[in-house]
Amino acid sequence: MKSKTRIYLMCVLSCLFLKNSAQGDTSIIINGGVIMNKMLGFYWLNGITAEMSSQRVFKGKLDLGLNVYTSSAGSAFLSNAIPVHAFEVYGQKRFRGQKKLNPLVCINLGFAKAFYGNTIFDRLPQSAFLLAPEFGLGYKIASKVNARLSLNYNVFSGNGVEGGGFIYPICLRFKLLFQLKG
């Protein structure tokens, strides 16, 4: 199975898992929206994001979510940049939940793959595990609309000898989320 298909299949399965977990749960809140990532010194990678919280999961104190983003919707859109596709699941804690401005901490875990477009590069690392702590701020724009700005640190960035060279350590992240349920 092609790696690109595998990444997106993982994403669909995660959504189905969340949907099944959510059935019959009236306390569930689901947010969905767009995510924009700028790796400092490298590409823009954009995509979609969704998160949920429920009284059944850590008593609603923790958000669980997923991000799917790609340079094909960023720097590689209509350009010769390398397509990079990434998938992450995350756990997130927001503070001052009732206030407009919420500091947040988050831990992302995932997988990214680059497509160099030539078999000559098969010996180079083409995939990378993502482990990234994230710190930021959320802002309630309206009752069901949230904006988030955060900085995340990819623990496994490439150093030319090991790891995918397309993963830079510092990444600036913006999310715009709409409350879809709850």
Added chain:
Amino acid sequence: MRSVLIGLFLLMMCSCKREKLPPIDDNVDLDGNRIQDSSLINPSGFLLSVAIPNPSSSYLNKKVVITAHGFSATNFEWQEFTSWAKAKPDLILSRVLLGGHGRDYIDFQKATWQDWQQPIIDEYNKLMSMGYTNISLIGSSTGCALILEMLSEHRINTTALRNVFLIDPIIVPSNKILPLAPVIGGWAIEYVTTDLTTAENGYWYKYRPHEALKQLDKLTRRVRKQMEKGIELPSGIALTVFKSEKDDAADPISAALISKGIKGSVVNIIQSDIHVFTRLKGRSAFTIDDIKRQTDAFQMIYDQL
């Protein structure tokens, strides 16, 4: 209380005395004011345009290769290729010293990437105006980024250009902290110290000022964006990349960016973990296989001229 603590912290930051100048040893380090690249004292031993100001027609028919070394290096980086090429009567090398290089720390600190690039353009233009018609460019590491930038911005008339060879080009640095140089340079760091072997001392800058790192960051970002847009090579010019598959200075992904950005370019991935695998002299250790890879690359380059 909190504001007092913040104030104390800021005061502490301001009072921290950072050394602006590194501990340069003038007797040993290229960064000092006693040692400089030999091409500054004896340009005719390096630059073809100076060595033979009035070339005969037999000279003009020869294959000319202009070499461009890497960041913080000197012409020493191409010394082995020069020695190898002496056995080829139809081949002449012209070794260019990048601007701001081979001099001293202050000169390196002041120079921009445009200054680094200018001597390559000048030598090419001089040789072309003298009548040479078979000129090739070969770069290592940052020298490659400078050559790519030249081609992308049409800074030279390519009528006499036949080949471009890139040895371990840097577009994506292996050190992914380099993009932070403009942010932390000047207050958190003044310079970065590099470990050199005894044999390398005097041929490379040991101390890399944050200003020079910022210039390197600017150049690599610029070339990356040029690759994203794409460069169309004029017909008749071949571009060949040689890239070590493990490289602690220029991330191997750099070769993939060139392959995507320049249609028709040829990439050779070399099973080496040496940055600029064509330079072995002065290294603390290398193997027989490394020597073979070096001479194979020289031969491939020569065969293509």
